Amino acid sequence: MTATLSEQSAEEVGRFPEPVVRFDGVSKRFAPDVTALDDVTFSVRPGEVVVLLGLSGSGKSTLLRHVDGLRRPTSGTVSVLDTDVGNAGGRTLRGLRTRIGFIFQQFDLVGSLTLLENVCTGALGRLRGPRLGLLSYPRDVRLEALRQLERVGLADQAFQRADTLSGGQQQRGAVARALLQRPEILLADEPVASLDPESSAQVMALIREISAEDGLTVLCSLHQVDLALSWGDRMVGLRGGRVVLDTAASGLGRDEVMAVYSQVGATADAVLAAAV
Amino acid sequence: MxxxxxxxxxxxxxxxxxxxxxxxxxxxxxxxxxxxxxxxxxxxxxxxxLRINVATLVDSAGNAADFAARMFPLDFPAPAELLALTGKTLAIVLCATLLSVLISIPVAVLAAGNTSPFVAARLGSRGVIVAARAIPDVVLAIVFFRLFGLGALAGVLAMGLHSVGMVAKLYADAVEQIDEGPRSAVRAGGASRLQELTSGMVPQVAPAFVATGLHRFDINLRISVVLGFVGVDGLGFAMASAFRTLDYQRGMALALIVLLLCVVVELLSGAIRRALLRPSERGSRRIGSGDTSGRVSPPWTFRRARRVIYGVTTVLVVVASVWGADLSFTQFLRAFHEPGEVLGLFWPxxxxxxxxxxxxxxxxxxxxxxxxxxxxxxxxxxxxxxxxxxxxxxxxxxxxxxxxxxxxxxxxxxxxxxxxxxxxxxxxxxxxxxxxxxxxxxxxxxxxxxxxxxxxxxxxxxxxxxxxxxxxxxxxxxxxxxxxxxxxxxxxxxxxxxxxxxxxxxxxxxxxxxxxxxxxxxxxxxxxxxxxxxxxxxxxxxxxxxxxxxxxx
CATH class of the missing domain: 1.10.3720.10 (MetI-like)
Structure with a gap:
């Protein structure tokens, strides 16, 4: 299956020769007998929109967390934006992280703070010292935060406490926070798994639109197969920590993708549950 | 069957x-x-x-009548003196509680499993917490009186250090209960360790920290009365002196004041704590939106005005307390001329x-x-x-x-x-x-x-x-x-x-x-x-x- 690169993907390979994310034989074990990633090798070129597919526990989240050094590989190398992530530490790692936006399943805004202050925390990486309170951020950071909130359509909610907003609004706020980092790469870990279908569609469209505008490279894990097929450029399937599918999305059939789930030997019910 | x-x-x-x-x-x-x-x-x-029974109580009835006769009429101090005593007590208690809060924050961050940088720091700070709790405040007060001489300083240090045993423990618990999500989100954005704590942890634990501080304030207020018996200034000291000279009319009058003060403070701090820890219901705290377009500083809502007033009041009260407790820095330093000698008195x-x-x-x-x-x-x-x-x-x-x-x-x-x-x-x-x-x-x-x-x-x-x-x-x-x-x-x-x-x-x-x-x-x-x-x-x-x-x- 990995051999069936479509023409479109081949064109992109030609246009962007240097990968921005490169996994080379990466394995991650949490305990001697728990393998989260198993000899993963793949690379992502600038501007690509990659969807990670797989059952819960297949290693999608762990893989994403290796990209910005929230996890370190047990063996193999992770190279992102010309930085060896596994061996980077301190200032180098923080510098790398500011160039990578991360969107989480549970939004992870601080509920008791206003939306605007939450967005401002995206600038912490380039500011020095601790910040407490909205007014502790420089005015230009606050203005930029407000601009990002305008882009995600939430400027009028800037001074609401984050925990008074709906799930979809909170996730759009989290997108604005990531954008304030002025990232080159955007990681999203199941960004719509906690949202209703309507908000899901909104958030996914927003991420796609903004990443195109800003020319971002995107890695997004999803478990909704139909959504993934219509959304990404490239599908990477994980099963038991191994890459079992890596192909362009166009022309890819639903059945081929479902194979990622069925090969695991799951029951029909589990496959259906994963597909819903 | x-x-x-x-x-x-x-x-x-x-x-x-x-x-x-x-x-x-x-x-x-x-x-x-x-x-x-x-x-x-x-x-x-x-x-x-211990002979705690009805007979003992009946036997004591005579004593009680006798005592009642000797405690009335209650002899309250002049209003100005009473106010000064009360102010002194509150100032000492507030300084002590503030000291314990200031020490407890770093100790708790080092002691909490999720924020402790390494195992030794965790064990060390847990040890500090246990030790602070183990040494009774009265013993600390006795030691500090010996070290620093009479005055408010010994009381503030004794209560402040002993309180760390409870305050830091509860703070560490609060830190361990935070939602890790916002913290890792901030870390993923390239924040430093300190920024991670201030932006990801502090907003989550702040209400619990303040509530615990208020709770400890109540406890310290009651303890300060006991410490009056070993020489800590304020209402307790005045009460102890009165009882020492068998002046029951004055002693019981002061006891009544202490009782009322403790109950009032308990009710007040209880109300504030409940308000602080009330879970916010979704949508209940929304502010009116609309005219905030283009603003990048918080609009002057009633809520913000109230918060500013609370903040200013708190700062004023703290300043007044530090001034009112009459803490002397030179007195503090003096103790370090011969600390070994004084501590040697207590050992072996x-x-x-x-x-x-x-x-x-x-x-x-x-x-x-x-x-x-x-x-x-x-x-x-x-x-x-x-x-x-x-x-x-x-x-x-x-x-x-x-x-x-x-x-x-x-x-x-x-x-x-x-x-x-x-x-x-x-x-x-x-x-x-x-x-x-x-x-x-x-x-x-x-x-x-x-x-x-x-x-x-x-x-x-x-x-x-x-x-x-x-x-x-x-x-x-x-x-x-x-x-x-x-x-x-x-x-x-x-x-x-x-x-x-x-x-x-x-x-x-x-x-x-x-x-x-x-x-x-x-x-x-x-x-x-x-x-x-x-x-x-x-x-x-x-x-x-x-x-x-x-x-x-």
Whole structure:
């Protein structure tokens, strides 16, 4: 299956020769007998929109967390934006992280703070010292935060406490926070798994639109197969920590993708549950 | 049928699986029951041995009448003097609490499992917390008076450092309970360790931190009165001086003021704490939107104005307190000329040739604590039950009993003990009764809280069978909460042993008397011995509690 690169993907390979994310034989074990990633090798070129597919526990989240050094590989190398992530530490790692936006399943805004202050925390990486309170951020950071909130359509909610907003609004706020980092790469870990279908569609469209505008490279894990097929450029399937599918999305059939789930030997019910 | 009757009786089991019951069989469980039974028996025997009974109380009636005659009319100090005393007490207590909060924040961050940078830091700061809690504030005060001389400084340091034992522990718990999501989100954005804490952790723990600080303020206010007896300035000192000169009219007037002050502060801080910790209901705190377009500083809403006013008031109160407590930095530095010499006075521990007396009085302290805990349990179980929302017949009844619990918590045990010492004479009866009644404050609250936390589904199920209110209570509510009571009682015993030691200082029986006496006659080695004896006893109780809580669940 990995051999069936479509023409479109081949064109992109030609246009962007240097990968921005490169996994080379990466394995991650949490305990001697728990393998989260198993000899993963793949690379992502600038501007690509990659969807990670797989059952819960297949290693999608762990893989994403290796990209910005929230996890370190047990063996193999992770190279992102010309930085060896596994061996980077301190200032180098923080510098790398500011160039990578991360969107989480549970939004992870601080509920008791206003939306605007939450967005401002995206600038912490380039500011020095601790910040407490909205007014502790420089005015230009606050203005930029407000601009990002305008882009995600939430400027009028800037001074609401984050925990008074709906799930979809909170996730759009989290997108604005990531954008304030002025990232080159955007990681999203199941960004719509906690949202209703309507908000899901909104958030996914927003991420796609903004990443195109800003020319971002995107890695997004999803478990909704139909959504993934219509959304990404490239599908990477994980099963038991191994890459079992890596192909362009166009022309890819639903059945081929479902194979990622069925090969695991799951029951029909589990496959259906994963597909819903 | 015949077969069934010949079977040994089965252990009782319920229709729903209940993870928390006392009836789990097994060697550990049986041993635990045995230990609990023994504790109850010793407590009951202590009650008898201390002669806490109706006859004693009747005998004391004459004393009480005599005492009442001598305490009236109450002799209040002039308003200006009273205000100055009250202000001094509040200033010292506030400075002490602030000191404990300032120390506790870094200690808690180092001690909490999720924020501690490495294992040694974690163990070290846990050690600091245990040590701070282990050394009684009275002992600290005695040491600091020796180090720094008279004044507010010794009191502030004594209460401030001892409070770290509780405040840092609760802060660490709060830090461990945060949602890690926002913190890792901030980290993923390239934030430094410190930024991660200030932006990801602080906003989440701030309400709990403030609430804990206020709670400790209440406790320190009551403790400051006890410390008055060893020389800490303020209302307690004035009260102690009055009683020392047998001026009951002045002493009781001040005791009444202290009582009112404690209750008012307790009610006030309780209200603030509840407001702080109230979970925000979604949508309830929305502000009007619309005219905020283009703004990048918070709009001046009523809420922001209120917050600014609170902030400014707090700063003013703190400044006034630091000024009012009359803390002297030079006095602080002076102590460091010869700290080794002063501390050398306290080491090695000495028995002063009265070891048998010390041990006998330690045993008396334990008996007082056991008797007090039993009295407390008998009083707090019904009162706490009626204060629980799901047990009280109506909300009004529940609130009335909650009110009683809060009121008792506000009453300083010391004031109770002094009154009882005068009424029943010097000795254990006064201490046990004072602590027993005082136990309602803590134990009643813990009982009510545990009862409210039971699974309401089980109560529903029993109610659905047509059971009455009290049948539901005994069949569903109480059995679910009972294992928690064991923990609460042992905690109360722990608290009572410490408190019984302190009450000894005012003559309510037990080993505490030697603390004060030894420091008066400058036998500081004995102070250390007393401290170590009490510390050892409390540790034993804590180990027992740790084990029982694990077995009984």
């Amino acid at each position: 015949t077969l069934a009757t010949e079977r040994p009786p089965e252990t009782p089991h319920h229709t729903k699986p209940q993870p928390k019951t006392l009836t789990r069989p097994g060697a550990n469980g049986s041993f635990a029951l045995l230990v609990i039974g023994a504790l109850l028996a010793v407590s009951a025997w202590s009650l008898v041995d 521990p000495e028995s002063g040739g009265i070891m048998p007396v010390l041990l006998a009085d330690l045993w008396l302290t334990v008996k007082i604590a056991l008797a007090a805990t039993l009295i407390g349990a008998v009083l707090a179980l019904p009162i706490g039950s009626l204060a629980a929302r799901n047990v009280a017949r109506s909300a009004a009844v529940g609130q009335a009993f909650r009110g009683i619990v809060v009121f008792v918590r506000g009453v300083p045990e010391l004031v109770l003990a002094i009154v009882l010492v005068v009424v029943t004479g010097l000795g254990g009866v006064a201490g046990a009764l004072a602590l027993g009644i005082g136990s309602i404050g803590l134990l009643g609250k813990l009982v009510a809280d545990s009862l409210e936390e039971v699974d309401p589904g089980v109560e529903e199920a029993v109610r659905a069978t047509g059971a009455g209110r009290w049948q539901v209570y005994f069949a569903a509510t109480l059995p679910q909460a009972a294992p928690a009571f064991v923990g609460h009682l042992l905690y109360q015993l722990d608290v009572n042993i410490r408190a019984a030691t302190l009450l000894g200082i005012v003559g309510a029986g037990g080993i505490g008397y030697h603390l004060l006496n030894a420091s008066r006659v400058l036998e500081f080695g004995v102070v250390t011995t007393v401290m170590l004896l009490v510390f050892g006893t409390v540790m034993l109780v804590e180990l027992l509690a740790l084990w029982l809580r694990r077995v009984v669940r």
